[in-house]
Amino acid sequence: MDAQQLKGHLDLLLLATLDTGPRYGGQIIADVQASTDGYFSMREGTLYPALHRLEKQGFIHGEFQTLPRGGSPVKVYTLTPTGKTELTAQREKYDRFTRAVRGVIGGPA
Amino acid sequence: MDAQQLKGHLDLLLLATLDTGPRYGGQIIADVQASTDGYFSMREGTLYPALHRLEKQGFIHGEFQTLPRGGSPVKVYTLTPTGKTELTAQREKYDRFTRAVRGVIGGPA
């Protein structure tokens, strides 16, 4: 994977992932990796700052919880209503992006 | 347009644009902007360093020419055979990227 390729699209991926249900860090990384057949292998140094950004913007909400099977408390993130709105906006923005790229490189309109 | 959205995809756009014929800076900016209905409005500070990168990698070749209608000589860039190969590779990489994103955000596979 190319790191630069991900810039500007990470927030969309995170919001979309949390749209399918609350998760904590490790789960997000695993799920994204699974959903992309291993193409996106997000690192912790990428994920946590991004989550903090999104939380500061009010799009997601993090809360420490202790899992049933014990272990250290994990920080579970949930998509807020505002975040759901933002997700829709980001989907549209991504759509405009892909259309624009197709306009240049050709291929199915 | 979001600047970050373009990161990692600019080279593809430039190679694809030059694949349709040699051009100089101003033309590239105008053509990309036209092909994307104004979505990508590249700036000079973005374009020229990118062109230099691509030339240093041997993907394109720039040469000063004087246009028929006079004026200062312009630097016309041409896609090299190596660049054509690279364009194919970049198209595939972009395709993998979009497939991966769709895998996360859902939508038509």
Added chain:
DNA sequence: CCGATGCCCCTCGCTTTACGATGCCCCTAT
């Protein structure tokens, strides 16, 4: 009982890269 291991969360510094501003050059027009 105690150290080792394994997750999980967080942060710092680095690198890459698009962008805005600025400047120079050459040519044309007034």
Added chain:
DNA sequence: ATAGGGGCATCGTAAAGCGAGGGGCATCGG
């Protein structure tokens, strides 16, 4: 001669993903 415009180039800035490192808590093995 002077002003203007198009084209090329560069410098400093900012954003963001990444790698490395560290701390906390729980479980496991000796």
